[in-house]
Amino acid sequence: MTPAISIRNLKKSYEDTVALKGIDMTIGDGEFFGLLGPNGAGKTTTINILTGLVRKNEGNTEIFGKDTVKDYRFTRSQVGISAQEFTQDWFFPLDKLLYFQAGYYGIPKAKAKDRVDELLSRLGLEEKRESRLRQLSGGMKRRFQIAKALVHDPRILILDEPTAGVDVELRHELWQYFRELHQAGKTILLTTHYIEEAEMLCENVTIIDKGRVITEGSPKALTNQLGKAGITINVTDTEADIESCLKDFTYTREDGRLHFTTQDPEEAMPEIINVLTRQGCHIQRVETTKSSLEDVFLSLTGKGINE
Amino acid sequence: MNWVGLWTLTSREVGRFFAVYRQTVIPGLSSSILYILIFGFTLERRISTIDGIPYTIFIIPGLIMMNTLTNATSNSASSMLQMKLLGQLPDLLQAPLSSLEISLAYIIGGTVRGTVNGILILIVGILIGDMPINQPAATLGFIILVSWAFSSIGLLLGQMADTWDRLSTMQNFFLTPLSFLGGIFYSIKMLPDWAQAASFYNPIYYMINGMRFTILGVSDSSPITSLIIAILMTIGFSVAAIMLMENGKKIKQ
Numbered sequence: 028m029t030p031a032i033s034i035r036n037l038k039k040s041y042e043d044t045v046a047l048k049g050i051d052m053t054i055g056d057g058e059f060f061g062l063l064g065p066n067g068a069g070k071t072t073t074i075n076i077l078t079g080l081v082r083k084n085e086g087n088t089e090i091f092g093k094d095t096v097k098d099y100r101f102t103r104s105q106v107g108i109s110a111q112e113f114t115q116d117w118f119f120p121l122d123k124l125l126y127f128q129a130g131y132y133g134i135p136k137a138k139a140k141d142r143v144d145e146l147l148s149r150l151g152l153e154e155k156r157e158s159r160l161r162q163l164s165g166g167m168k169r170r171f172q173i174a175k176a177l178v179h180d181p182r183i184l185i186l187d188e189p190t191a192g193v194d195v196e197l198r199h200e201l202w203q204y205f206r207e208l209h210q211a212g213k214t215i216l217l218t219t220h221y222i223e224e225a226e227m228l229c230e231n232v233t234i235i236d237k238g239r240v241i242t243e244g245s246p247k248a249l250t251n252q253l254g255k256a257g258i259t260i261n262v263t264d265t266e267a268d269i270e271s272c273l274k275d276f277t278y279t280r281e282d283g284r285l286h287f288t289t290q291d292p293e294e295a296m297p298e299i300i301n302v303l304t305r306q307g308c309h310i311q312r313v314e315t316t317k318s319s320l321e322d323v324f325l326s327l328t329g330k331g332i333n334e
Numbered sequence: 335m336n337w338v339g340l341w342t343l344t345s346r347e348v349g350r351f352f353a354v355y356r357q358t359v360i361p362g363l364s365s366s367i368l369y370i371l372i373f374g375f376t377l378e379r380r381i382s383t384i385d386g387i388p389y390t391i392f393i394i395p396g397l398i399m400m401n402t403l404t405n406a407t408s409n410s411a412s413s414m415l416q417m418k419l420l421g422q423l424p425d426l427l428q429a430p431l432s433s434l435e436i437s438l439a440y441i442i443g444g445t446v447r448g449t450v451n452g453i454l455i456l457i458v459g460i461l462i463g464d465m466p467i468n469q470p471a472a473t474l475g476f477i478i479l480v481s482w483a484f485s486s487i488g489l490l491l492g493q494m495a496d497t498w499d500r501l502s503t504m505q506n507f508f509l510t511p512l513s514f515l516g517g518i519f520y521s522i523k524m525l526p527d528w529a530q531a532a533s534f535y536n537p538i539y540y541m542i543n544g545m546r547f548t549i550l551g552v553s554d555s556s557p558i559t560s561l562i563i564a565i566l567m568t569i570g571f572s573v574a575a576i577m578l579m580e581n582g583k584k585i586k587q
Binding site for chain 1: 343421430431
């Protein structure tokens, strides 16, 4: 099946900076995909090349098998972009701005009307349809950005930091809406600074840093493969010779508190408990801590996503 | 061709300046009325006629041209810069619109504003000065042609400018002086030889005299020369503005 987005060996340099050093990425039709990386990693440059805002130096970018430069009319009509930066406008009300946006994509006002009404209603902006953008709160502006991206009913939705600066309630509402859109068959490319957002929503993620892909896969596979889970066991009898029998495990000891690091806690736990019991230790308490995508990100890039 | 896209962006451009008509239509109208009242009626006592035309009526075609070309230029220039500064340009560049369609929409928007402003001064001339119009169709055609040429110049300037300061510098130090020196208030025959020779290098001189010919039937320059220069400017600046948009150097990274 033709992928929704295909990027091969994408390179881009600005005057004194190399932004992309050969990015490869494939996003399947209908996939919910996360593009993660610290600030300056090259996420926005990648998206901007894909959508025609930035010119690439080298490489191929395709949308549903069509080149984004040669077949730009087709590829751009397939994509809706909710940009991180809010658009400003001094002159026109919200509904008119949505009609304009639909018009740019070749949809006349009469045909766009139902879609505009539906989006304003679904995103809670119906009462503000006559308002100007400057009269909206930050959360409303964010919802308007999403409505604008969806007005021409694109097959691919690019969400660049879609929940930045919104309150918790709206963030949950938006997540629910993104899930609905995904279930309806849309391909979604998400960049976010909330890594748990990507972990929760995305089927696959790619982590990029300094213009290169560092790793890719499903959040679960990445945490299993690269993350380290922990098991903490409190024992009462600390005099027992437990060091020699636990030599196969990676752990630290603080008096009666043993902290084990493992990739698969479910397999390791019964074994550890068995060894400790054989040594006559009385186990008081067992705790497990699971590794997150954030830990994977931190270990691969050496920094947090907001750095 | 994305006709719906072109129509949408054009109607946005036209709607934008009509939405703020107090800034885009009224000032040109009121300042032209003041020019006619103050310059026309006061100077007419000293310069009663030029080429047999009463002085007040003589200056009106020049005022029409000045109003037309400054409005046409500033519409496309300020709209393009505003879109850049307000972050609206990505909406156009990411849409299935070609550089030609985007450029045409901006140029048409500026042309409409230039034409509307030119026609309003024409009406003022008829109402206040009882001005006859020699060739009404040619007058309208010339207003549209010059509007198109200067709207293209505006689109070039808007793409090149990064700040309002830079844009207004380009307008204040080139467009306005060239308009005044193009013979709005005088015939170049009243100037010394060197100043007459310098006027031949001012393209706005040909625009003003072309307009004066279509309305009053008198002109310092040959009407054919005025028409050819207006056509060449229209073609040249339209192509340049579209090519700069296609090249994307000033609007894409």
